[in-house]
Amino acid sequence: MFNFYEEIKSQLKKAQQNLLASYTMVNLSGAILYVEGHLGLTVLSPSLIAFKIKKGRVEVEGEGLFLSELSLNTLKIEGKIKRVEEF
Amino acid sequence: MKRYNRSHFKIKSLNQEKLFNKICKQFELYNIKQQENFVQFEVDETDADKVEKYLLESNTTIEQVKHNGWKRKCKNFFKKWGIIAGILCGIIFYCLQYSFVFRIDVWGCQNIGQQEIVKFVNDQLISNFKPNIDTEKLELELKDNFEQISSVSVAIIGQSLVVNIHEAVLPEEMQGSFQPIVSDYDGMITHINLIQGTPNVKVGDIVQKGDVLVYPYVADGEGQVMPVLPRAEIKADVWLSENEVFYEYQIKQERTGRKIECGTITLFGLEIYSNLSDNTFENYESEKTSFYLTQNNILPFIYSKITFYETKTIEIIRNFEEEKVELFEKLRQKVLISVAENEIIKDEMVSVKQGGGVYYINLILTVEKDIGEGYGYIFPQS
Numbered sequence: 344m345f346n347f348y349e350e351i352k353s354q355l356k357k358a359q360q361n362l363l364a365s366y367t368m369v370n371l372s373g374a375i376l377y378v379e380g381h382l383g384l385t386v387l388s389p390s391l392i393a394f395k396i397k398k399g400r401v402e403v404e405g406e407g408l409f410l411s412e413l414s415l416n417t418l419k420i421e422g423k424i425k426r427v428e429e430f
Numbered sequence: 431m432k433r434y435n436r437s438h439f440k441i442k443s444l445n446q447e448k449l450f451n452k453i454c455k456q457f458e459l460y461n462i463k464q465q466e467n468f469v470q471f472e473v474d475e476t477d478a479d480k481v482e483k484y485l486l487e488s489n490t491t492i493e494q495v496k497h498n499g500w501k502r503k504c505k506n507f508f509k510k511w512g513i514i515a516g517i518l519c520g521i522i523f524y525c526l527q528y529s530f531v532f533r534i535d536v537w538g539c540q541n542i543g544q545q546e547i548v549k550f551v552n553d554q555l556i557s558n559f560k561p562n563i564d565t566e567k568l569e570l571e572l573k574d575n576f577e578q579i580s581s582v583s584v585a586i587i588g589q590s591l592v593v594n595i596h597e598a599v600l601p602e603e604m605q606g607s608f609q610p611i612v613s614d615y616d617g618m619i620t621h622i623n624l625i626q627g628t629p630n631v632k633v634g635d636i637v638q639k640g641d642v643l644v645y646p647y648v649a650d651g652e653g654q655v656m657p658v659l660p661r662a663e664i665k666a667d668v669w670l671s672e673n674e675v676f677y678e679y680q681i682k683q684e685r686t687g688r689k690i691e692c693g694t695i696t697l698f699g700l701e702i703y704s705n706l707s708d709n710t711f712e713n714y715e716s717e718k719t720s721f722y723l724t725q726n727n728i729l730p731f732i733y734s735k736i737t738f739y740e741t742k743t744i745e746i747i748r749n750f751e752e753e754k755v756e757l758f759e760k761l762r763q764k765v766l767i768s769v770a771e772n773e774i775i776k777d778e779m780v781s782v783k784q785g786g787g788v789y790y791i792n793l794i795l796t797v798e799k800d801i802g803e804g805y806g807y808i809f810p811q812s
Contacts, residue, residue: 384447385447387464388464411461413454413459413460
């Protein structure tokens, strides 16, 4: 199967590829946020979900947020996503 | 994993994020929602027990655990030993009772008593246990013990022992007693073709309806009488007649068409309502009809209706000579009703007697008929 993200990464130089090895995040219309490469939850509430990534932290703000899926390195947030910020 | 195969947890934890981070290293979690003091989440039904154990080990308060999915339901079901034992007992009982015959059905009995067969079969059975029933032996025994049975088949169908009987068709001589051939009409014998039996008449004899034509027996040279079914073709000239009376002068009462109706309603013989009006007719006929007003018998109201028809007296004067042709034809048609299509009318005779304006007409047709054709009647011995 064609892997869109892997294809983009493979076209970059090796140095750049190391930088991209942190996480992948896809926001679908502000309703679903899919994340690959998280390193653990830090905050879980209906208005804020935060998780660690390599060299930082991501905060997702919104309304009625919940984790529809959570596994070792992937998660999926659903709800009304208003802001996604990386620290 | 489909949603309906997940287990739902409701927990209370101080550091829920840390807890989920630990759990998600081993299991996938779904629909994690934080609600006030509680957190709800779902795991695959297969992981539920392990997650529950993990939660208990990590001192987490589990408020509620709800298992969905047919796998868990089946698992729970098979833990209910009472139900399983009941089902097993039921199956065993069904298997055991299915091995026995509880009913004997007898088909095809017409002259042989059904109960007689059932009793015989019951007596022959060693036990009702299916493997102990020898159907072939039963068939042979039935054939040996019942002469009327032509063929028989015995089969076990479900929990019934079906005995299918074909009764033997006995020859006519063995079925019943014979009756003589008797005359159906008054007449004179013109032809006899005897096939079997002893004749009682000869050509030229006058017979009346009910007379014996052929007896149901034959006698041999030694005088031994042997019953037989009488058979013969016997023809006779039969006289068929009809009468008619003709009046030249007649007085008749005829309705004018005017009528008066009145009625009464009664209950238990007591008159409740009456609509009796005066009958003003000088000459009249009356008709009375009664019927119940209600269908139930609680209050049997009876309505009686009386109708008075006005009549008048009329004189009828007729002429015999003018009407005799029509009259004879009418009589002829009445006689012809008794004549079959292939029967020959040999003679026709009309006689008229007169006296005081009254004519007595008599029409006689002479027809050749089969008066004792075929067989004597057989009445079965039973």
